[in-house]
Amino acid sequence: xxxxxxxxxxxxxxxxxxxxxxxxxxxxxxxxxxxxxxxxxxxxxxxxxxxxxxxxxxxxxxxxxxxxxxxxxxxxxxxxxxxxxxxxxxxxxxxxxxxxxxxxxxxxxxxxxxxxxxxxxxxxxxxxxxxxxxxxxxxxxxxxxxxxxxxxxxxxxxxxxxxxxxxxxxxxxxxxxxxxxxxxxxxxxxxxxxxxxxxxxxx
Ligand SMILES: Cc1ncc(COP(=O)(O)O)c(C=O)c1O
Numbered sequence: 248x249x250x251x252x253x254x255x256x257x258x259x260x261x262x263x264x265x266x267x268x269x270x271x272x273x274x275x276x277x278x279x280x281x282x283x284x285x286x287x288x289x290x291x292x293x294x295x296x297x298x299x300x301x302x303x304x305x306x307x308x309x310x311x312x313x314x315x316x317x318x319x320x321x322x323x324x325x326x327x328x329x330x331x332x333x334x335x336x337x338x339x340x341x342x343x344x345x346x347x348x349x350x351x352x353x354x355x356x357x358x359x360x361x362x363x364x365x366x367x368x369x370x371x372x373x374x375x376x377x378x379x380x381x382x383x384x385x386x387x388x389x390x391x392x393x394x395x396x397x398x399x400x401x402x403x404x405x406x407x408x409x410x411x412x413x414x415x416x417x418x419x420x421x422x423x424x425x426x427x428x429x430x431x432x433x434x435x436x437x438x439x440x441x442x443x444x445x446x447x448x449x450x
Contacts, residue, residue: 275335278335279332279335279336281293281294282294282295282328282329282332283328283331283332283335285328295324295325295328296324296325297325298319298323298324298325299319300319301318301319301320302317302318302319303316303317303318326344329342329344330342330343330344348372348375348445348447348450349374349375349378351445351447352375352378352445355412355443356386356388356412359386359388359411359412360387361386361387361388362387362388362389363388363389363411363412364388364389364390364391364408364409364410364411364412365379365383365388365389365390365391365410365411365412365413365414366390366391366392366393366401366404366405366410366412366413366414366440367379367390367391367392367393367413367414367415368392368393368394368395368401368414368415368416368419369392369393369394369395370395370419370421370422371414371416371419371420371445372416372420372445372447372448373420375445376392379392380392389408391404391407391408391410395419395424401413401431401434402434405434405435405437405438405440406437406438409438409439410435410438410439410440411440411441412440412441412443413431413434413435413438413440413441413442413443414443414445415428415431415442415443415444415445416444416445416446416447416448417444417445417446418446418448418449419448420447420448423448426444428442428444431444
């Protein structure tokens, strides 16, 4: 599943609050392999259970029994653990799982406002490029595509007009080029833009 990882302060790990094993001493690789060691209190199971439930019980006042769980799509306990593991692996602040790469892309693009500007490479996943070219205008979004092989094209395009979102891929589809994410982040940060790195292709 594609993961959107929001970079920032590191996720505060849940295993610190569990009382089993030697949680504090385990390497992060081990903790991630064990899904942050969120041991099931009832059974001692080392991996989180699977929750097929879509909806959750409410009382006679229609209040949720557990306010933390209202619907399976966004709060499935198994997905939440997977999001935390992925955020931890990425050194991100949080993770969100989507059922497809395009749905993750749409969630990000739908967070923009009319008038916002997106900068993206000319060579990228054709499906998203087509969506951007066809639909940006009718959503009131400005789009600039740059030639990724031209030196300084990225920086020049981002600086030309106020950019809200710099969309990059790594590895790129279809070239599998790996970009310098740190350099792209510097360009985005310098322009006050948010950098997105779409890594759907290797997933
Ligand atoms: C870079 C990139 N982004 C997005 C997608 C779309 O992913 P999905 O087919 O899961 O919607 C793809 C699919 O190949 C991709 O390569």
